[in-house]
Amino acid sequence: MSAVDITRDGAVATVTLNRPDRLNALDRATRWELIGALREVAGDDAVRAVVLTGTGRAFCVGQDLAAVEELEHADETVAGSYNPIAQTIADMSKPVVAAVNGAAVGAGLGLVLACDLRLAAEPASFSCAFGKVALVPDTGVSWHLVRELGYARAFALATLGRTFTAEEAKTYGLVNRVLPADQLAASAQELAGMLAAGPTLAFALTKRQFRAVGELSFEGALAMEARHQGEAAAHPDHVEGRTAFAEKRPARWA
Structure with a gap:
């Protein structure tokens, strides 16, 4: 066993x-x-x-x-x-x-x-x-x-x-x-x-960010947030999230 x-x-x-x-x-x-x-x-x-x-x-x-x-x-x-x-x-x-x-x-x-x-x-x-x-x-x-x-x-x-x-x-x-x-x-x-069922990339980046911030300066945390936000915003999930919000329907994440 x-x-x-x-x-x-x-x-x-x-x-x-x-x-x-x-x-x-x-x-x-x-x-x-x-x-x-x-x-x-x-x-x-x-x-x-x-x-x-x-x-x-x-x-x-x-x-x-x-x-x-x-x-x-x-x-x-x-x-x-x-x-x-x-x-x-x-x-x-x-x-x-x-x-x-x-x-x-x-x-x-x-x-x-x-x-x-x-x-x-x-x-x-x-x-x-x-x-x-x-x-x-x-x-x-x-x-x-x-x-x-x-x-x-x-x-x-x-x-x-x-x-x-x-x-x-x-x-x-x-x-x-x-x-x-x-x-x-x-x-x-x-x-x-x-x-x-959620947006996989956004959750993965959030996990990475939260795990890291305790070791970063405030400036370093801000820089990481900016990098991750750029990556998330370029993903199709973000487009789907915006579209679903505008159309008042549940999002269909990739």
Whole structure:
């Protein structure tokens, strides 16, 4: 049985971690399956939006601690597989929706934070638990938490390892919506479908822009906006959008 599954529904691809007996923990084989799955949907022109989720009662509890040998050279493990997972999600031109069905711990939290939009089931929980095993945050967790929560709150979550609820995650701004568990999958598909039905280039440029602006000066951000606006305005989607607006009808994006 594959540890990572890909299913497709129209222009939406769903990537599912499928090790429920291990709470979707990430060993080397699973990480490489996940990288391969993400790269596959990233390169598929028929896919316009992606959902990332888990099977069973966990979304992902991070590193499989039973794979002790992977931690003997942790720098190589992180650089060689965890970093590419986060980077692939960030670099993907398509929007990625996290559907957090259960516990998201350690690197599992990193997977959630790497996604562009985040939905959580009411029973879902989150923890930056690296400190509990004397490790430091990876998979982009430090980058996201400091920017999204500020230093003090991010440091507290990282060092104290407190588990927080889906509602708390929403209050923190780490997830967009909290839903009953039986509505999560359908809501994630609906949201991804709305994104897939939108103007693909404009959304891709918006994602690239929003990912970059935290590292740019104000002048640099303005220059990027100008470049991207020129690219978007030259695309047929912009002509269709203007025409649809004038004709008071839904746009038919390319």
